Amino acid sequence: MSKRTMMSVAALVGLALIGAWVVLSVLPPSARGADTPAQEFSAARAFTHVRQVSQATHVAGSPANDTVREYLVTTLRGLGLDPQIQDTVGVSRSDDEVAAARVRNVVAVIPGQDSTGRVFLVAHYDSVQTGPGANDDGAGVSTILETVRALKLGPAPRNDVVLVLTDAEEACLCGAEAFVAQHPLARDGGVVLNVEARGSSGPAIMFETSAGNAGVVGVYGKHAPHPVGTSFAVEVYRILPNDTDFSPFRDSSRFTGLNTAYIDGQAAYHKAQDTADRMDQRSLQHHGDNLLALTRSFGSGDLTDLRAPSGPDATYFPALGVLITYPDILVWPLAILAVLAVAAFAWWSVRGGQSTVKNIVISSALTALPIIVTVAAAQLYWTILTWLRPGFTNMIDPWWPVWFRWSVVALVLIILISGYAVISRRFGKVSASIGGLVWLALFGMLMAATVPGGSYLTALPALAGGLAGLAGHIAARFAAGVIAVVILAPTVTLFFPALGLATAAAPALFAILLGLALLPMLEELPPVPWALRSLVLAVVVLTTAGLVLNPFDARRPMPSQLMYAVDTDSNSAVWATTEASPGAYTKQFVSKEDSAAAFPALHAKWTGPAAVATLPPAQVTRAGKTVTIIPQRQVRLIHITVEGGTIESAGGQSVNATSLLFHAPPASGLELTLSTTAAVKIRVADGSDGLESLPGFKPRPPDVDAAGSHASDLVLVSKTYELK
Numbered sequence: 061m062s063k064r065t066m067m068s069v070a071a072l073v074g075l076a077l078i079g080a081w082v083v084l085s086v087l088p089p090s091a092r093g094a095d096t097p098a099q100e101f102s103a104a105r106a107f108t109h110v111r112q113v114s115q116a117t118h119v120a121g122s123p124a125n126d127t128v129r130e131y132l133v134t135t136l137r138g139l140g141l142d143p144q145i146q147d148t149v150g151v152s153r154s155d156d157e158v159a160a161a162r163v164r165n166v167v168a169v170i171p172g173q174d175s176t177g178r179v180f181l182v183a184h185y186d187s188v189q190t191g192p193g194a195n196d197d198g199a200g201v202s203t204i205l206e207t208v209r210a211l212k213l214g215p216a217p218r219n220d221v222v223l224v225l226t227d228a229e230e231a232c233l234c235g236a237e238a239f240v241a242q243h244p245l246a247r248d249g250g251v252v253l254n255v256e257a258r259g260s261s262g263p264a265i266m267f268e269t270s271a272g273n274a275g276v277v278g279v280y281g282k283h284a285p286h287p288v289g290t291s292f293a294v295e296v297y298r299i300l301p302n303d304t305d306f307s308p309f310r311d312s313s314r315f316t317g318l319n320t321a322y323i324d325g326q327a328a329y330h331k332a333q334d335t336a337d338r339m340d341q342r343s344l345q346h347h348g349d350n351l352l353a354l355t356r357s358f359g360s361g362d363l364t365d366l367r368a369p370s371g372p373d374a375t376y377f378p379a380l381g382v383l384i385t386y387p388d389i390l391v392w393p394l395a396i397l398a399v400l401a402v403a404a405f406a407w408w409s410v411r412g413g414q415s416t417v418k419n420i421v422i423s424s425a426l427t428a429l430p431i432i433v434t435v436a437a438a439q440l441y442w443t444i445l446t447w448l449r450p451g452f453t454n455m456i457d458p459w460w461p462v463w464f465r466w467s468v469v470a471l472v473l474i475i476l477i478s479g480y481a482v483i484s485r486r487f488g489k490v491s492a493s494i495g496g497l498v499w500l501a502l503f504g505m506l507m508a509a510t511v512p513g514g515s516y517l518t519a520l521p522a523l524a525g526g527l528a529g530l531a532g533h534i535a536a537r538f539a540a541g542v543i544a545v546v547i548l549a550p551t552v553t554l555f556f557p558a559l560g561l562a563t564a565a566a567p568a569l570f571a572i573l574l575g576l577a578l579l580p581m582l583e584e585l586p587p588v589p590w591a592l593r594s595l596v597l598a599v600v601v602l603t604t605a606g607l608v609l610n611p612f613d614a615r616r617p618m619p620s621q622l623m624y625a626v627d628t629d630s631n632s633a634v635w636a637t638t639e640a641s642p643g644a645y646t647k648q649f650v651s652k653e654d655s656a657a658a659f660p661a662l663h664a665k666w667t668g669p670a671a672v673a674t675l676p677p678a679q680v681t682r683a684g685k686t687v688t689i690i691p692q693r694q695v696r697l698i699h700i701t702v703e704g705g706t707i708e709s710a711g712g713q714s715v716n717a718t719s720l721l722f723h724a725p726p727a728s729g730l731e732l733t734l735s736t737t738a739a740v741k742i743r744v745a746d747g748s749d750g751l752e753s754l755p756g757f758k759p760r761p762p763d764v765d766a767a768g769s770h771a772s773d774l775v776l777v778s779k780t781y782e783l784k
């Protein structure tokens with residue numbers, strides 16, 4: 061082995077070790093026990109709240125949710141606060157529907173000594189109807205309770221700290237909507253720290269900010285002890301159809317703030333399996349360490365400039381335990397510098413006789429292939445997994461996905477190494493390396509134009525790679541490799557849980573881009589014939605292990621989504637599901653693809669005939685413009701459509717729509733105001749639990765359970781009224 065080869069091997073080993081360090085640095089800290097000093101955050105102490113809050117499913121409006129709320133009020137009183145209930149109706153508008161809910165937010169204030177603005181700690185205490193919500197969002201509520209306990213031991217903060225434990229987040233974000241729109245404490249805006257979970261484990265990622273985030277991100281980077289967040293996540297999140305309580309605050313343009321969630325262990329999300337015993341308490345500790353430190357720093361600083369959106373956005377990313385930030389004004393200059401550095405390297409190598417213009421151009425063009433093949437292979441891999449295990453079809457991640465994630469990484473390495481071997485043999489190693497850097501520089505420009513917060517991901521490694529190429533020394537290449545690993549490895553790590561194996565193309569794309577940045581490290585290495593064979597073997601072994609270790613059983617069941625709707629006008633009923641390709645259990649109920657079912661609110665994809673159950677529809681009466689709807693069952697929502705007029709208000713809050721989905725209606729009835737006293741036709745469908753007592757229902761086998769969807773196990777009863 062030549063000295064240069066030995067140095068290259070040593071450098072690669074060094075990079076692998078740094079890669080491991082980088083991945084570990086974005087994982088959550090260890091959970092701290094009940095003996096943690098009182099001024100600090102203890103996951104064990106917070107977890108006692110998680111247990112209390114998640115004893116039962118507690119959907120908005122349910123008696124179980126009243127119990128949770130009483131626990132929160134009692135606990136806050138015990139901490140010396142004076143919690144108030146904001147009891148109102150919250151209205152939320154999205155593109156396709158207007159939703160509302162009766163909400164009871166728990167609001168408490170720790171008054172500041174000399175307040176320059178308000179800091180809001182926000183989490184929702186309601187759960188979905190299909191699970192007890194230990195993580196979502198028992199974790200958030202419990203993190204806030206433990207944070208307040210620690211906070212109260214110190215001197216009173218300078219700024220007002222306001223706790224907002226919201227109701228009906230799962231239904232329609234209506235608790236947060238009501239707070240933002242109606243509560244006097246919300247009038248002047250402030251800094252919002254929202255605490256969430258979309259799974260049961262993984263790091264607490266700060267994944268969303270208000271617009272003009274440089275100020276708040278600066279505080280986060282400086283004071284959060286374990287900062288994990290990237291400006292790229294903000295861009296990705298904007299594309300996804302998800303929302304949290306943070307949205308109403310953000311959309312009002314009065315607030316600034318940070319939104320944090322842990323998102324791994326997604327298979328438990330919104331399900332009966334979202335229980336306390338499945339929570340990884342390290343994630344709770346991560347939430348708490350950061351929230352306590354941020355509450356102290358926002359609570360003690362001058363909020364005059366921070367409390368309302370202003371100033372630029374920042375690019376930021378985690379690097380070995382710290383957060384690197386720079387203003388977005390540098391995004392384009394860095395992207396352009398990266399292009400220039402790679403071009404200079406190319407020119408230099410042509411001048412030095414290591415490559416030719418033609419070889420560089422062809423190598424660059426051919427490098428598109430491994431990138432495209434990677435994206436296709438990662439998606440095909442998931443398709444194959446769903447053939448091998450059809451139960452994966454309606455999941456975005458299996459219960460224990462790590463085996464498959466490493467398998468995708470091995471696939472990417474196979475594609476990278478084969479592509480490099482072919483291109484470098486024909487066009488030279490230097491041209492092949494430059495071809496990789498060209499793509500990094502191109503992605504840097506592309507993202508600067510479309511998702512500026514993500515441009516750093518490839519522009520900085522391209523810039524470092526170009527400069528290292530010009531320097532020509534192995535130490536410079538190693539430094540460029542370190543930069544690529546530090547910048548790209550966290551995104552690969554965090555993208556697997558963020559999008560799930562169902563969208564493995566995303567982490568795979570960034571994995572191959574990382575590989576392309578490291579090609580100069582391979583130049584001194586002789587071909588290793590067993591490398592490819594070992595990687596293929598790794599894919600086979602990891603995939604087999606993943607399949608064997610991911611059986612469906614009572615503890616980790618297969619999700620199934622089933623609903624039932626009876627139309628009392630036509631005296632007919634259907635089973636319905638939102639599953640795109642219904643699993644074996646659901647198939648027993650649905651038989652035809654039918655997205656235009658009689659109940660558009662169900663968003664059903666398949667339906668099947670059902671026996672008509674004797675369930676009483678809601679009673680509807682009218683006096684002038686006022687319509688009163690009184691459910692005759694224990695319902696959790698009412699869907700109303702009006703012809704011949706509009707719904708002006710519901711529960712006293714302005715609605716102005718012809719159709720409304722109202723969650724958690726009061727048992728005494730829901731009052732609507734119509735726009736007219738003329739005759740109208742009104743269709744009312746109310747929804748409840750109780751699927752299991754319907755005629756024709758077959759109980760789920762132990763390895764099948766309700767899917768984590770907002771309409772799972774819903775029983776709808778509808779009736780049309782002509783109101784004179």
Ligand SMILES: [Zn+2]
Pocket residue numbers: 184196197229256257
């Ligand atoms: Zn949530």
